[in-house]
Amino acid sequence: DAGVTQSPTHLIKTRGQQVTLRCSPKSGHDTVSWYQQALGQGPQFIFQYYEEEERQRGNFPDRFSGHQFPNYSSELNVNALLLGDSALYLCASSPGPLSGELFFGEGSRLTVL
Amino acid sequence: GIQVEQSPPDLILQEGANSTLRCNFSDSVNNLQWFHQNPWGQLINLFYIPSGTKQNGRLSATTVATERYSLLYISSSQTTDSGVYFCAVRPYGGSQGNLIFGKGTKLSVKP
Numbered sequence: 001d002a003g004v005t006q007s008p009t010h011l012i013k014t015r016g017q018q019v020t021l022r023c024s025p026k027s028g029h030d031t032v033s034w035y036q037q038a039l040g041q042g043p044q045f046i047f048q049y050y051e052e053e054e055r056q057r058g059n060f061p062d063r064f065s066g067h068q069f070p071n072y073s074s075e076l077n078v079n080a081l082l083l084g085d086s087a088l089y090l091c092a093s094s095p096g097p098l099s100g101e102l103f104f105g106e107g108s109r110l111t112v113l
Numbered sequence: 114g115i116q117v118e119q120s121p122p123d124l125i126l127q128e129g130a131n132s133t134l135r136c137n138f139s140d141s142v143n144n145l146q147w148f149h150q151n152p153w154g155q156l157i158n159l160f161y162i163p164s165g166t167k168q169n170g171r172l173s174a175t176t177v178a179t180e181r182y183s184l185l186y187i188s189s190s191q192t193t194d195s196g197v198y199f200c201a202v203r204p205y206g207g208s209q210g211n212l213i214f215g216k217g218t219k220l221s222v223k224p
Contacts, residue, residue, distance in 0.1 A: 033211070042214030043156070043214050090154075090156065092212075103158060104158075106153065106154065
């Protein structure tokens with residue numbers, strides 16, 4: 001049973017660039033959420049996707065956008081990168097938007113120079 | 114919004130010792146999960162425990178929802194237990210994806 005998979009594992013970008021991170025949910029899950037974890041902090045909710053729509057959003061600017069595909073996989077896009085966007089980006093999946101245990105992938109570590 | 118406080122923030126144990134980690138939350142929740150974050154960053158599910166008591170090997174957890182706290186017990190600790198332990202909750206009315214995390218307890222187990 002495949003768990004949540006994310007790519008790439010690590011990447012380095014420079015200020016002003018754009019980045020796309022990818023996530024495949026756990027088998028049987030149709031809901032994907034994205035989190036940002038800064039060094040030494042707990043993860044913070046960015047947004048959730050269900051049925052290819054953004055269902056809920058945390059306190060993040062519009063530079064952060066996403067997409068969900070018909071196969072339930074998802075992308076997180078960040079435009080106009082800032083140094084402060086350097087973080088571990090975690091994808092989580094669940095069996096529906098309102099219930100069930102949340103499972104996380106290994107994360108994508110983004111460094112912005 | 115809901116506040117999640119974990120204690121202690123740091124904990125150093127000798128291998129074989131027992132420990133209790135605490136999570137307090139400021140409002141009613143309908144989901145609570147404990148995670149272990151390994152040195153590579155992955156969040157590993159330990160317990161999905163909105164209420165009651167569960168056990169899994171050397172680990173057990175208890176959530177008293179009416180008093181707004183949860184406890185994670187680690188018995189006979191091993192060096193592989195080192196890492197950061199997070200408590201995360203979903204308040205009533207929130208979507209499942211929107212878990213609110215505490216700041217974590219950093220556990221170091223010495224051989």
